[in-house]
Amino acid sequence: MTAAEILCVVGARPNFMKIAPIIDAMRGHVALSPVLLHTGQHYDEAMKDAFFRQLGIPEPDVDLEVGSGSHAVQTAQIMQRFEPVLERVGPRAVLVVGDVNSTIACGLVASKKQVPLIHVEAGLRSYDRTMPEEINRVLTDQISDLLFTTERGAERNLLREGIDAGRIHFVGNVMIDALLKHVEKAVPAPSVLQRHGHAAVEDYAVLTLHRPANVDDPGVLAGLLKALVEVSHRLPVVFPCHPRTAAMIETHGLRSVISDGRMTLLPPLGYLEMVGLVSTARLVLTDSGGLQEETTALGVPCVTLRENTERPITVTEGTNTVVGRDADRILQCVEDILETGGKRGRVPELWDGKAATRIVDVLARRLAEIAA
Ligand code: UD1
Numbered sequence: 001m002t003a004a005e006i007l008c009v010v011g012a013r014p015n016f017m018k019i020a021p022i023i024d025a026m027r028g029h030v031a032l033s034p035v036l037l038h039t040g041q042h043y044d045e046a047m048k049d050a051f052f053r054q055l056g057i058p059e060p061d062v063d064l065e066v067g068s069g070s071h072a073v074q075t076a077q078i079m080q081r082f083e084p085v086l087e088r089v090g091p092r093a094v095l096v097v098g099d100v101n102s103t104i105a106c107g108l109v110a111s112k113k114q115v116p117l118i119h120v121e122a123g124l125r126s127y128d129r130t131m132p133e134e135i136n137r138v139l140t141d142q143i144s145d146l147l148f149t150t151e152r153g154a155e156r157n158l159l160r161e162g163i164d165a166g167r168i169h170f171v172g173n174v175m176i177d178a179l180l181k182h183v184e185k186a187v188p189a190p191s192v193l194q195r196h197g198h199a200a201v202e203d204y205a206v207l208t209l210h211r212p213a214n215v216d217d218p219g220v221l222a223g224l225l226k227a228l229v230e231v232s233h234r235l236p237v238v239f240p241c242h243p244r245t246a247a248m249i250e251t252h253g254l255r256s257v258i259s260d261g262r263m264t265l266l267p268p269l270g271y272l273e274m275v276g277l278v279s280t281a282r283l284v285l286t287d288s289g290g291l292q293e294e295t296t297a298l299g300v301p302c303v304t305l306r307e308n309t310e311r312p313i314t315v316t317e318g319t320n321t322v323v324g325r326d327a328d329r330i331l332q333c334v335e336d337i338l339e340t341g342g343k344r345g346r347v348p349e350l351w352d353g354k355a356a357t358r359i360v361d362v363l364a365r366r367l368a369e370i371a372a
Contacts (some may be wrong), residue, residue, distance in 0.1 A: 172355035207237050
């Protein structure tokens, strides 16, 4: 029997820690053979190469090298460049993860070519259609043949949208597979700070910000930064800054806002640096999706700077509190955490480091059944 080739797609930073355990598990399975394609959505050392190296992801077999652009340009270019590759490789199925532009772009091409489409991390919903990722999630799920979910609520969302129950498999969270595998090897927080020329701090909060809704409008970003500077007067804040946010801070002269506080600005960090920093933080302030889950798995209190979350289990079972952008609410939540230690939470069902193994087992079994 020859192993079925599965074309595995990655594009952006939050995809890399999801694909790493899946590639590993496929390589250990006789029936499956991964072919790795990178769209090039994220392409530089900080946003891509450091992650490939630290997570042990092999060099991509194909790199579409699309780079940055508007959503329309980026999505269109990925589609245009992906189609001939799909024809040339002729895989048994295409596997996409998460909710970035690369996910929907490659998903659309595969589905129109009638190549079975597999979506890992299906069914998450913020019910906020102003988020580009929500559009990507809803559409990718509609065209997927096999949908792997991280929490039980995701299955309910999919059933409500008319997806056949037989296509949905609750397998747990591959991002937590990567986290559990690497947490012991993480770079300790003092070393992370020292590597970037800063003194180590004992007690600190970690901040990340990159959602368009938070950073694209200079007024909104300035308001948030002012609130976070207030937080930093209570507890030093370490802020690894996404390129999109760094560009906004520079363009709109917002460095002066930050310099009023005890805030340490860092460039985007590698995976092992970020895990090290987060795992010993007193709390995390973020608008990221992945960090809401990683903090829940690590038992670190998380303050989500958004009005909603597509990952409600991190609130109902984990350590997450969704506070939005209001300065008083942010400060109150931080104050509560400093006083009480914050939500302790529990690790959600099947976030046990074995999700990728479950995925490849199901995949090997189901490939024979789903239409080619
Ligand atoms: C994308 C995802 C988002 C994810 C985030 C994680 C979509 C719709 N959004 O948003 O869900 O949470 O990645 O980072 O797919 N840039 C670099 N180096 C790179 C890549 C990008 O400097 O390697 C800069 C470019 O200036 C670019 C900006 O970052 O314009 C934004 O990149 P882009 O891919 O457009 O989206 P993200 O905001 O990163």
